[in-house]
Amino acid sequence: MSSTLTGRRAPKLWWNVLGLLVFVTAGFPLYWMLNTAFKPARDAIDPDPSLLPTGITFANFGRALDIADFWRPVGRSMVVSLAVVVIGMAVGLLAALAISRFAFRGRKIVIVGILAVQMVPLVAMIIPVFLLLNDLGQYDRLTGLIITYLTFILPFTVWTLRGFIVNIPKELEEAAMVDGCSRTGAFLRVVFPLLAPGMVATSVYGFIQAWNEYLYALMLLSQKNQTATVWLGNFTTKHGTEYAPMMAGATMMAVPIVALFLLVQRKMAAGLTAGAVKG
Amino acid sequence: MSAADTTTPVKVPPPRQAPPPPAAERPRANRPSGGTAVPWLLLAPCLLILALVMGYPLARLVTLSFQKFGQSQLWGFQPAESVGFGNFAKVLGDGEFWTVVVRTIVFAAGAVVFTMVIGMAIALLLQRVSGWLKVLITIVLVASWGMPVIVATTVFKWLFDSDYGVFNALLSKLPGVEMIGHNWFASGPEGLAVIMLLVVWGAVPFVVITLSAGLTQVPKELEEAARLDGAGAWGVFRYVTLPVLKPIIVMLTTLSVIWDMGVFPQVFVMRNGHPEPEFQVLNTYSYDRAFVVNDYAQGSAIALVTVLLLLGVVAVYMRQMLKIGEVE
Numbered sequence: 186m187s188s189t190l191t192g193r194r195a196p197k198l199w200w201n202v203l204g205l206l207v208f209v210t211a212g213f214p215l216y217w218m219l220n221t222a223f224k225p226a227r228d229a230i231d232p233d234p235s236l237l238p239t240g241i242t243f244a245n246f247g248r249a250l251d252i253a254d255f256w257r258p259v260g261r262s263m264v265v266s267l268a269v270v271v272i273g274m275a276v277g278l279l280a281a282l283a284i285s286r287f288a289f290r291g292r293k294i295v296i297v298g299i300l301a302v303q304m305v306p307l308v309a310m311i312i313p314v315f316l317l318l319n320d321l322g323q324y325d326r327l328t329g330l331i332i333t334y335l336t337f338i339l340p341f342t343v344w345t346l347r348g349f350i351v352n353i354p355k356e357l358e359e360a361a362m363v364d365g366c367s368r369t370g371a372f373l374r375v376v377f378p379l380l381a382p383g384m385v386a387t388s389v390y391g392f393i394q395a396w397n398e399y400l401y402a403l404m405l406l407s408q409k410n411q412t413a414t415v416w417l418g419n420f421t422t423k424h425g426t427e428y429a430p431m432m433a434g435a436t437m438m439a440v441p442i443v444a445l446f447l448l449v450q451r452k453m454a455a456g457l458t459a460g461a462v463k464g
Numbered sequence: 465m466s467a468a469d470t471t472t473p474v475k476v477p478p479p480r481q482a483p484p485p486p487a488a489e490r491p492r493a494n495r496p497s498g499g500t501a502v503p504w505l506l507l508a509p510c511l512l513i514l515a516l517v518m519g520y521p522l523a524r525l526v527t528l529s530f531q532k533f534g535q536s537q538l539w540g541f542q543p544a545e546s547v548g549f550g551n552f553a554k555v556l557g558d559g560e561f562w563t564v565v566v567r568t569i570v571f572a573a574g575a576v577v578f579t580m581v582i583g584m585a586i587a588l589l590l591q592r593v594s595g596w597l598k599v600l601i602t603i604v605l606v607a608s609w610g611m612p613v614i615v616a617t618t619v620f621k622w623l624f625d626s627d628y629g630v631f632n633a634l635l636s637k638l639p640g641v642e643m644i645g646h647n648w649f650a651s652g653p654e655g656l657a658v659i660m661l662l663v664v665w666g667a668v669p670f671v672v673i674t675l676s677a678g679l680t681q682v683p684k685e686l687e688e689a690a691r692l693d694g695a696g697a698w699g700v701f702r703y704v705t706l707p708v709l710k711p712i713i714v715m716l717t718t719l720s721v722i723w724d725m726g727v728f729p730q731v732f733v734m735r736n737g738h739p740e741p742e743f744q745v746l747n748t749y750s751y752d753r754a755f756v757v758n759d760y761a762q763g764s765a766i767a768l769v770t771v772l773l774l775l776g777v778v779a780v781y782m783r784q785m786l787k788i789g790e791v792e
Contacts (some may be wrong), residue, residue, distance in 0.1 A: 197594065204593035204601060207586055212604040214665065215611070218619045218629055230628045232644050280510035287503035300785055302518055304778045306726040307765035308747040312754045313521035313528060319538070336517045339510060358721045397612040399729045404755070414614045418733050428622045430704060446610025447603070448675075 218439070221432035222246070229429040245433035252430060253416060255437070261406075262413040266395040269334040270388050277342030278384070282372070284343070285350040286358075303340040310336065311404055318405060325407045333401050337392045345390070345453070349383030350376070370446055388454035389445050395440060413438060529765035535758045544628050551765040560741070561749070561766070565773075572724040573655055579720050580663045580713070590676055590700075594616070600727040608668035617733045620662045624648045649735070652742030659730050659743075667723065678712040679705070696699030710786060718781035725774055746770045 216298030220238055221229050225247070228239045244455040249255065284296055314333055315324070327347075353376055361371040411419070419437055420431045529551050531537075531544040555561050586605075590598050608616075614622040623631050626647040649655040682705055690700045706713070726745040731739050739748045746766065754763025 197592070200589065200592040201594055201597055204589055204597045207589065208597065208601050208604055209667070211601070211608060211668075212572070214616065214619050214623060215604070215607055217623060218615075221622065226513075232628060233633055234630055236630075256705055276509045276513060279506040283503035283506035285505075289500050289503045292503070295511075297782065297786070300782050301778070302514060304722060304774070304781070305468055305518070305522065305746070306722075306767075306774070307772065308728050308751065309525065309771050310521050311751070312760050312764050313524035314517075315614060316524065316528075316760070333515075334519055339513060343510060354685065393610070397614070399614050399733070413613060417614050417618060417739075418729075422617065427623075428625065428628065431618060432622060435615045435618050439611055442612055442756055443607050443610040450606050450610070452492070 214396075218432050218435055221429055222436040224428040224429065229432075230418070246437065247431045249420075249429070249430040249437070252420070252427070253410060254418065255413075255434070258411050258413045258416040261327060261410065262396055264410065265330050265334065265402075266392045268327075268331045268391045269338050269395045272331070273335060273338040273342045274384065274388055275390055277339055278346055280343045281346035281350055285347045286355075291448060293344040299340050299343050303337070303344065308400060313398060314401070315404055323364055324405060325410055326412070329403050329407075330401060330412075334395050334398065336396060337398075342387055342391055342399065345387045346380075346383065349380055349387070353379050382452060386449040389449040390453050391443055480723040510607070525764050525768060528761055529607060529768050531761050533759075533761040533764075538758075538760065539708065549759070551761045552769075555769065564744050564746055564749045567652075567656075568725060571660060571745060572721060575663045575667070575727075576717060576720045578660070579667045579671055579724075580717055582664065583668045583716075584675060586672045587675035587679055590672070591679060596671050605669035605672055608665065609664070609673070613666065613729050614733060616662060616666055617730050619750050620658065620665075621734055623672070624658050649743075652740070655734070655743060659734055661768065662730055662734075663727055664726060667720060671720070674712060674716060675709065678709045682708045711787070714784050718777050718784065720772060721777045722781065725770070725777075746773075 223241050223243075224239050224245075225242050226245060227236070240346070247294055254337065280299075283460050284292055284299075314336075318324045318326075318329040320331070321329070357379075358368075358371045361375045366374060397414060399414045399418060402415050402417065406412065406415070408419075417431075417434055420434055421425070528544075530546055530548060532550075533544050533545045537544045538543040539679060554724070586601075593601070599740055611619075623629055626632065626645055632646055633641040635641050648658050685702050686708075687700050690704050695703065726747055727745060730747050731743055732751075735743050739752070744752065747770065749769065750766035752765045753765075753766055757763075769792045
C-alpha cells in the first residue's frame with residue numbers, strides 16, 4: 186500500500202501512524218475497563234493477561250450488584266443531580282438574563298463575583314460547609330447535599346447560559362418589541378426557542394457534574410446514604426479488591442454518563458470557546 | 465472596561481419600547497434607572513442562594529482559621545475561642561506543611577506542562593491526519609473527557625495493580641525488564657507520577673478540543689503569507705499560530721493550574737482513602753488535618769493558604785475571561 190504513495194502523500198502516512206498511536210494510547214484505559222468488565226473473572230487475574238477479549242460474560246456485573254447495593258445509591262445520585270439541575274436552571278436562567286440583557290449599575294461586579302465564586306476550590310469549602318450543615322441539621326440528608334451542590338452548579342449555569350444568551354442577537358428581541366411584544370413576550374416567543382438547545386446542553390452538563398461529584402457526597406452523607414460515586418470509591422470486599430466486578434461497576438457508572446457527554450459536548454465546547462479567539 | 469462603558473448607552477433603548485406604564489418617567493431617562501429593579505429582582509434568588517452556600521461558609525472558613533476548633537467545639541461542649549494567628553503560625557512553622565506545598569506545586573507544574581504540551585501536539589496532529597482518524601481520535605478523547613473522575617481513578621488503579629495490572633505485564637514484555645509484582649505506590653514520587661498520568665490523561669481532551677476549535681480560526685492567509693516570507697513550520701507556529709491562540713492558551717493554562725493544584729479524589733481514592741504522608745498534597749493535607757486529626761481550625765487555615773496561593777493565577781484567568789466577555 187505504501188509503495189503506491191507518492192512523495193507528497195508519504196508525510197500524511199506518518200501523521201496517520203502517529204495519530205493511530207494517540208488513538209490507542211488515549212483509548213486504552215477505556216478499552217481495558219470494558220475488556221476486564223466482560224472477561225471471565227479468572228482471566229482477569231492472569232499475570233500475563235491477553236490483550237484481546239477472552240470471552241464475554243455478564244457474571245462480573247451480577248457480582249458487582251451483589252457486593253453492595255447498587256440501585257439505591259444510583260437512585261440517590263439521580264434525585265440529587267436532577268434536583269440540583271432543576272433548581273440551578275430556574276434560578277440560573279433568571280440571573281443569566283439579568284447580566285446579559287440588562288444594563289444596570291453593579292452588573293460588572295456581579296459578573297466578576299460569579300466568575301470568582303467558580304474559582305473557589307470546593308475542597309477548601311468542605312470544612313465550613315460540613316459545620317454549616319451540621320448546625321442546620323442537614324448533615325446526612327440529601328437536601329443538604331442538594332443545597333451544597335448549588336455552590337458549583339449555579340455559577341456554572343449562570344456563566345454558560347449567559348454565553349448562549351449573548352450569542353442571540355438583541356435585534357431579534359427588539360424587532361419583536363417594535364412589533365408590539367412585551368419584553369417578557371419577546372423573551373418567551375423569540376429568545377426562549379433559540380435558547381432551548383443551549384439550556385438542554387447546560388442541564389445535561391450540570392447533571393453530569395453533580396453526578397460525578399465525590400468529595401461532598403463522601404463527607405456529607407454517611408455510608409448508609411452513599412451516592413453512586415462513593416459506592417464505586419468504596420468498592421472493596423473482605424477479600425480485598427475484586428477488580429473484574431469493580432470494572433463492571435465502573436462500566437455501569439461510566440457508560441450512561443459518557444453517552445450523555447458525547448451528546449452535548451459539541452454544543453458546550455461551542456459555548457465555552459465562543460469569542461475566545463477574538464480577545 | 466471602556467468597551468463595556470461605551471456599549472452601555474446602546475443597551476438602554478429597549479426599555480423605552482417595552483413597558484408602557486413607566487412612560488411618565490421617560491423625560492428624565494438619561495440614567496438607565498427605568499429597569500434597575502428588574503435585573504436585581506432576576507438576580508435575587510441566585511445571589512441569595514450563593515450568599516447562603518458560598519458566602520457564609522467562606523466567611524466561616526476565615527473566622528474558623530483564627531479559632532481553636534476541635535471535636536469538643538464541634539459537639540458544642542466548649543465555645544470556640546479566638547487564637548489570633550495561632551493556627552497560621554503552627555501551620556507555617558511546620559516543616560511538613562512546606563514539604564506538602566513544594567510537592568503540590570511540583571505536581572501541579574508537571575501536570576500543567578504535560579497537559580498543555582501534549583494537548584497542543586495532539587491538536588496540531590489532528591489537523592494533519594486523515595478525516596476518519598480525526599473522527600476516531602475525537603470520539604476517544606471526548607469519551608475519556610466524559611469519564612467520571614472516580615471511574616477513571618479506579619480504572620488506573622487496576623491498570624497499575626502490582627500483581628495483575630496490565631501495565632506491569634506490558635513492561636515485562638520488553639526484553640530484560642521484569643516488572644510483575646512491582647508496586648507503583650510503594651514510593652511517593654512513583655505513585656504521584658502515576659496519579660499525574662491519570663490527571664493528564666483526564667485533562668488533555670479538554671485542551672485538545674478547545675485548541676482545535678481555536679486552530680480553525682487561525683487565518684489561512686496569514687499562515688500562507690508567513691510561508692511565502694520564508695518561515696518554516698516552526699516559524700509559522702511560533703509567529704502566527706501561537707499569537708492568535710494566546711488568549712485560549714492563557715485561559716487553558718490558568719484553568720489547568722487551578723484544577724491541578726486542587727486534585728483531591730485522584731489522590732484520595734488511589735490511596736484507598738488514606739493517603740500516606742509522602743502522597744499528601746495541599747487539599748488532602750487540609751482534609752487530613754480537619755477530619756482525621758479533628759483539628760478543623762488548622763484544616764481551614766491550610767485551605768485558606770491554598771486559596772491565597774491560587775489568587776494570582778485566578779486574577780490572570782479572570783482578566784482573560786472579562787476581556788473575552790467585553791468583546792461580546
